Amino acid sequence: MSRIAARFARLKQEGRGALIPFLEAGDPDLETSQNILDGMPAAGADLIEIGVPFTDPMADGPIIQAASRRGLVAGATLDRVFDMVRRFRTRDDDTPVVLMGYLNPIESYGPERFCADAARAGVDGLIVVDLPSEEADLLEAHAHAGGLDIIRLVAPTTDAHRLPVVLNGASGFIYYVSITGVTGTRSASEADLVAALPRLRAASDLPVAIGFGVRTPEQAAAAVRVADAAVVASALIDTLAGSLAADGAARPDTARLVLEQVAKLAAGVRGARTLAAADI
Amino acid sequence: MSQTSSARPMPADPRTTSAILAERSNSLRHGPDARGRFGIFGGRFVAETLMPLILELEAEWEKAKADPAFKAELDLYFRDYVGRPSPLWHARRLSAELGGAKVYFKREELNHTGSHKLNNVMGQILLARRMGRTRIIAETGAGQHGVATATVCALFGLKCVIFMGATDVERQKPNVFRMRLLGAEVRAVSSGAGTLKDAMNEALRDWVANVHDTYYLIGTVAGPHPYPAMVRDFQCVIGDEARDQMMQAEGRLPDAVVAAVGGGSNAMGIFHPFLDEPSVRLVGVEAAGRGLDSGEQAASISRGRPGVLHGNRTYLLQDAHGQITEAHSISAGLDYPGIGPEHSWLHEIGRAEYVGITDDEALAAFTLCTRTEGIIPALECAHAIAHVAKMAPRMKPEDIILMNLSGRGDKDVATVAAHLGVEL
Numbered sequence: 001m002s003r004i005a006a007r008f009a010r011l012k013q014e015g016r017g018a019l020i021p022f023l024e025a026g027d028p029d030l031e032t033s034q035n036i037l038d039g040m041p042a043a044g045a046d047l048i049e050i051g052v053p054f055t056d057p058m059a060d061g062p063i064i065q066a067a068s069r070r071g072l073v074a075g076a077t078l079d080r081v082f083d084m085v086r087r088f089r090t091r092d093d094d095t096p097v098v099l100m101g102y103l104n105p106i107e108s109y110g111p112e113r114f115c116a117d118a119a120r121a122g123v124d125g126l127i128v129v130d131l132p133s134e135e136a137d138l139l140e141a142h143a144h145a146g147g148l149d150i151i152r153l154v155a156p157t158t159d160a161h162r163l164p165v166v167l168n169g170a171s172g173f174i175y176y177v178s179i180t181g182v183t184g185t186r187s188a189s190e191a192d193l194v195a196a197l198p199r200l201r202a203a204s205d206l207p208v209a210i211g212f213g214v215r216t217p218e219q220a221a222a223a224v225r226v227a228d229a230a231v232v233a234s235a236l237i238d239t240l241a242g243s244l245a246a247d248g249a250a251r252p253d254t255a256r257l258v259l260e261q262v263a264k265l266a267a268g269v270r271g272a273r274t275l276a277a278a279d280i
Numbered sequence: 281m282s283q284t285s286s287a288r289p290m291p292a293d294p295r296t297t298s299a300i301l302a303e304r305s306n307s308l309r310h311g312p313d314a315r316g317r318f319g320i321f322g323g324r325f326v327a328e329t330l331m332p333l334i335l336e337l338e339a340e341w342e343k344a345k346a347d348p349a350f351k352a353e354l355d356l357y358f359r360d361y362v363g364r365p366s367p368l369w370h371a372r373r374l375s376a377e378l379g380g381a382k383v384y385f386k387r388e389e390l391n392h393t394g395s396h397k398l399n400n401v402m403g404q405i406l407l408a409r410r411m412g413r414t415r416i417i418a419e420t421g422a423g424q425h426g427v428a429t430a431t432v433c434a435l436f437g438l439k440c441v442i443f444m445g446a447t448d449v450e451r452q453k454p455n456v457f458r459m460r461l462l463g464a465e466v467r468a469v470s471s472g473a474g475t476l477k478d479a480m481n482e483a484l485r486d487w488v489a490n491v492h493d494t495y496y497l498i499g500t501v502a503g504p505h506p507y508p509a510m511v512r513d514f515q516c517v518i519g520d521e522a523r524d525q526m527m528q529a530e531g532r533l534p535d536a537v538v539a540a541v542g543g544g545s546n547a548m549g550i551f552h553p554f555l556d557e558p559s560v561r562l563v564g565v566e567a568a569g570r571g572l573d574s575g576e577q578a579a580s581i582s583r584g585r586p587g588v589l590h591g592n593r594t595y596l597l598q599d600a601h602g603q604i605t606e607a608h609s610i611s612a613g614l615d616y617p618g619i620g621p622e623h624s625w626l627h628e629i630g631r632a633e634y635v636g637i638t639d640d641e642a643l644a645a646f647t648l649c650t651r652t653e654g655i656i657p658a659l660e661c662a663h664a665i666a667h668v669a670k671m672a673p674r675m676k677p678e679d680i681i682l683m684n685l686s687g688r689g690d691k692d693v694a695t696v697a698a699h700l701g702v703e704l
Contacts, residue, residue: 055604056477056589058484059327065471077601103325103588108602130325130588134315155329157491162332180329181489 003096003124004149004172007047008207008228017224018046019269020209021262022100022233024067025050025084026076027240028250033076035255036240037088041095043259044266049127049231052081052101059129061184063234066241070248078109082121089122098125098151098172103138112142119146125172127151133166140169151175154200163203173207173229174200178214184234187213190222197226217268224272232265308555308631311622316505317593319628321621324504326591329488334591338506340411345513350406357402361435362391364399364517368525369685373652374665381675383668384534385655385685386522386550395658395687396518396546397428397499403514404497405432413495415439419483421448421476421542422613422660423455424687425499430464440464443483446474448612455691473606476542476616480590500543501620504591508620515549522682523553534682536561536671540664541634542578542614544623546686551632561633564623565667567609568636578607580619581627581634594621610639610695611659613687641666643699646689658687659695 001009011018021043023036040048053071057064085097099118106114106128118126126148131139136150143150149172157180158166167174176196178188188196193210200208210223211231223230239261243254311318316338324334344350358364369385388396408416416438420426426442433440442459446468449456459466472478480503487496501508501515519537526534537554539547541564554560569577577583580595587596589604597605597617607617626632637645642659645666650656657665661684668683675681689696697704 055472056481058481058590059329059488061485062471072603104596104598104604105602107587107593108598108600129327130591132324132326132328132331134324134331153328155327155332157329157332159332162335166328177327177329180491182485185489 002147002149002172003094004047007094007096008173011046011228016273017227017269018209018229019044019220019262019266020047020049020229020231021045021236021265022049022051022231023258024064024071024237025052025081026071026074027067027237028070028244028248028254029074030076030080030084032250032254034084034087036258037084038091039255039259040262041092043262044270045095045262047096047098047229049098049100049233050081050084051233052076052078052099052105054102054105057102059182061182061234063184063237063241067237078105078114082117085121085123096124097122098127099123100127100129103128103130106139111139115139115142115146115148119148123148125149125151127153127175129153133168136169153177156180156196160199163199167204170204170206173209174204175231176200176208176210176227177212178210179212181212183212185213187215187219190226193223193226217264220265221268221272224269230269236261309552311625312505312509316509318622318625320586321594321624322505322508322592324591325588325593326504327488329491330484330504333487333491334504334506341407341506341510344407344410350410353406354403357406358399358517362398362402364391365521365525366390368522368529370529371653374649375672377648377652378669378672380672380677381535381679381681382677383672383681383683384526384529385683386518388518388546388684388686389655389657389688393424393428393431394690395424395428396515396549396684397425398431399517399549400499400511400514400545401425401428401432401497404495404510405436408495408497409436411495413493415441415490415494416497417441417443417483417486417494418497418499419443419476419479420499421445421479421615422611422658423448423452423459423691424613424658426464426466427455427458427462429497429499430459430462433464434462441486442466443469443479443486445476445479446470448475448479451695452612452691475607475612477604477607484590500545501548501622502543502590502592502594502618508592508622511545512548512552512622515545516552518546518549518684519551519553522550526680526682530680533557533560534680535559535675536563537682538563538565538664538668538671539684540565540614540660540686541619541623542567542616542660543618544620546684548620548622550682550684551626555631562626562631563667563671564632564634565663566634566636567611567614567663568638569608569610571638572636576608577636578609578614578616579636580617581624582636584617586624589618592621594618594624595627610642610699611663613658613660614663635667637663637666643696645669646692646696655685656689656693657685658689659692661686662689
């Protein structure tokens with residue numbers, strides 16, 4: 001069983017949802033982002049999403065755009081990202097790691113070599129923002145060969161006719177983009193989420209993660225009450241960016257502040273269903 | 281070879297000569313395939329949120345293409361609003377000064393708004409109206425596409441938002457003011473180098489956030505399928521007309537067709553109707569900036585390699601890690617690190633050749649054309665003129681070069697003055 005499947009199976013037994021915090025590789029420097037990554041499981045991360053910096057992150061709002069720029073300046077190439085995951089794996093062999101990024105750096109690296117090296121480093125899944133299911137054959141065979149899940153994105157615009165096309169060949173989990181918009185700009189209401197989930201549940205048995213617009217412990221709790229996981233990205237990057245010195249360098253408490261926020265989000269996620277049960 | 285009578289605009293068969301010829305089975309004009317690809321180039325590399333929108337657009341475009349009423353409506357606007365057909369001009373003094381081949385200009389700078397951009401914009405705005413969209417967004421570099429888009433939005437009373445790199449807002453002030461006069465909101469984009477690439481990123485982000493009412497009116501033959509094919513089809517009016525006009529003027533096809541290439545819409549519009557004529561050389565002129573090997577250029581084919589950006593696979597300027605590098609050109613309209621996917625394919629199969637012209641060469645051609653023909657060209661097409669100036673002297677007097685004079689240069693006068701050290 002893959003790490004992703006094993007983790008969701010265990011959480012299902014425990015009767016709780018997952019927190020998936022995000023960090024941008026190399027933001028604000030390679031050492032600090034390694035420290036954040038390494039500290040995430042203890043802070044309560046159930047899965048971890050690592051952003052791979054790209055010059056033109058078209059689906060991202062200003063917060064992750066800035067993180068991406070800092071990561072590029074810090075030299076977070078794909079080789080460095082694999083190094084990060086390799087080091088992480090020396091201390092944690094259970095927490096699934098998913099890379100999120102754009103296609104061109106992968107094309108440039110070579111899709112086959114990319115999947116092989118990612119799998120060898122200990123990566124479990126891939127989210128490639130600008131690779132819709134229509135174009136996914138580019139990566140699929142290589143990802144399968146390496147045991148990597150290609151996480152499919154479903155958006156509010158994905159209609160009933162299209163949903164089976166998007167989910168055909170999906171594995172790992174489904175990433176539900178809960179708003180029409182870029183990252184870090186607005187949030188879906190709990191009512192929107194409640195309305196969106198049944199059609200996903202009807203179309204697939206895979207766990208569903210909700211991303212885009214999940215910022216607070218309360219929002220994360222709301223997400224896992226209707227879905228299986230909450231992805232939090234821009235809110236953590238905000239905290240990181242706010243901790244930096246005027247010249248953009250990390251301060252001694254940068255990693256700690258981010259991890260404390262992960263812990264608060266995790267508490268929200270872990271308490272979500274208990275509270276919901278208590279309400280009834 | 282059939283020759284269209286001088287009673288343009290419409291021959292009896294509603295299809296143009298070149299469109300009829302394209303039905304030949306060995307035609308190079310059949311692309312793209314069902315996946316929106318020209319060979320390995322093109323495709324639909326967008327986020328899932330946008331996929332349903334571009335599939336809907338493709339379906340609506342297919343319907344519109346097959347609808348005689350759509351074509352009739354477009355023809356009317358082409359004639360009475362854009363001012364088509366644009367003339368074919370024998371540039372006699374320029375030809376004499378260069379010595380060698382006869383040079384003809386296809387006068388797209390005489391279109392309303394001053395460039396070829398309105399051809400595509402006119403077509404897409406009619407499509408947007410058919411689709412019931414009420415808010416139009418567009419990216420712009422030099423401002424030509426932005427002005428054209430703002431113009432048709434004023435014409436139809438539609439809300440219009442133009443994304444323009446902050447650097448370009450600064451160097452193309454007259455066009456920024458024109459867009460605002462036309463009622464458009466111009467949003468300066470400060471991410472990246474603040475040029476066309478960044479404007480396109482921001483337009484895509486806006487589209488994702490406003491899917492319910494917004495039509496993204498892309499200005500060049502790039503982006504996800506169906507844009508490269510659709511924009512090409514609207515721009516083919518340039519080559520279709522030029523072909524008929526050349527037959528009337530010379531009784532034969534030109535030996536070479538030359539056009540400047542940024543994203544490549546003016547070049548594709550004039551190339552495409554000649555693709556199946558092996559005797560016609562097709563030459564795309566990229567911006568070599570401060571020199572092809574200076575590291576400061578915008579020559580995607582000469583100095584790039586295939587990759588994926590803005591929805592399509594094409595030649596891109598990028599580093600060893602697949603990060604997109606900044607383009608440079610004196611011309612804001614050519615300052616883009618990519619090129620339309622069909623150009624990448626024409627390059628790969630060897631049907632078209634792509635060359636580079638530097639900022640300085642373009643400046644010299646700008647003044648040459650102004651002085652000899654009384655036509656102030658846009659800096660974009662000054663690149664094409666500069667290459668014509670290299671080609672013509674090496675050709676015979678009976679040879680013919682057809683060049684797309686795609687835009688007028690009023691917008692560039694301040695830039696040129698600054699480069700020539702003149703204070704206005």
